[in-house]
Amino acid sequence: MATAAFEDIAETLEFLDDWEDRYRHVIELGKAMPVLEDSFRVPAYKVEGCASQVWLRPMIRDSRVDFEGESDAMIVRGLIAILHALYSGLTPAEALAVDAFAEFDRIGLKDNLSAQRSNGLRAMITRIREIAAEAAAA
Template sequence: MTLPENAQAALHAFTNCPGWEQRARLLMQWGERLPPLTEAERCEANRVSGCESQVWLLVDTQGAHWQFRASSDARLLRGLLALLLARVNGLPPSELRQLDPADWFTQLGLARHLSPSRSNGLQAVLARMQQLIALKTQG
C-alpha cells in the first residue's frame, strides 16, 4: 500500500518524538494545519455520527483520487483527523477500503494513547469516508 508524502512526513516526525508529551504537542500542531471549514460546511449533513466530539467531513475528487477535508470542535481530535487525512488523501478507493486506522496510529506511536471512544470515532470517520465515496461514485 502506498504511503502518501504527507503521511511519510508525519511518520518521520512522530517516530522521532521521544515521548508522549512531545507527541501530544506535535499532534496539536498537526491539527492547526487543517484548513478551517466554513460555517456552511459545518452543517448537520457533513457531521460524522458515532463521534463523541463534533466532527465534520467533506470530500472532493482530484482525478481518480479522493481529497478529504475535516474539522472538529476538539483540539486533540483535529490533530488525529489531520494525521488520518495525511494517510488517506490521494489514495484510490481500493486502498482506502483496506486501510486500518489503528495500524496507522500504532505506526505513529499514538495508538496506546487513544481512548476506546477516540478509536471508535476514528473508525466512524473512516466508515463515513467510504460512504461518501460510494455516494459520489453512484451520483
C-alpha cells in the same frame, strides 16, 4: 500502503521521545489545517459516534479521494489532519485498501487514545471508507 505525507508524520512522531510531545505535534497538525467553512458544518457532513463535534466534507478530485474536516477538539483536528495525510490523493480503490487502524497502531496512536477518541477515530475512518466506496462504485 501509506502516502508520503503520512510517512512524514510517522517519522516525526517516531523521532519525538514522549507522548506529551507527540500529542503536541498532533495538535499542531490540526492547527495547520484550513478551517472548514461554517456552511459545511451541517448535519449532512457531521460524523456521528464522536464525543466531540466532527465534520468531514468529502470531495473526489481528478478521481482521487480528498476531504476537508473540522472538529471543536484540538486533538481530533490533529487526527483529521493525519487521516487527510493517510487518504488524500489516493484513488478510491487504494483508499479502500488502506488499513488505517494498522497505520495508527504503527505510529503508536491507536493504543494511546482514550476509548472515546478511539470510537471517534473509528467513525471518521468509516466515513472516509464510505466516501471511497461510493466513488469506486460510481
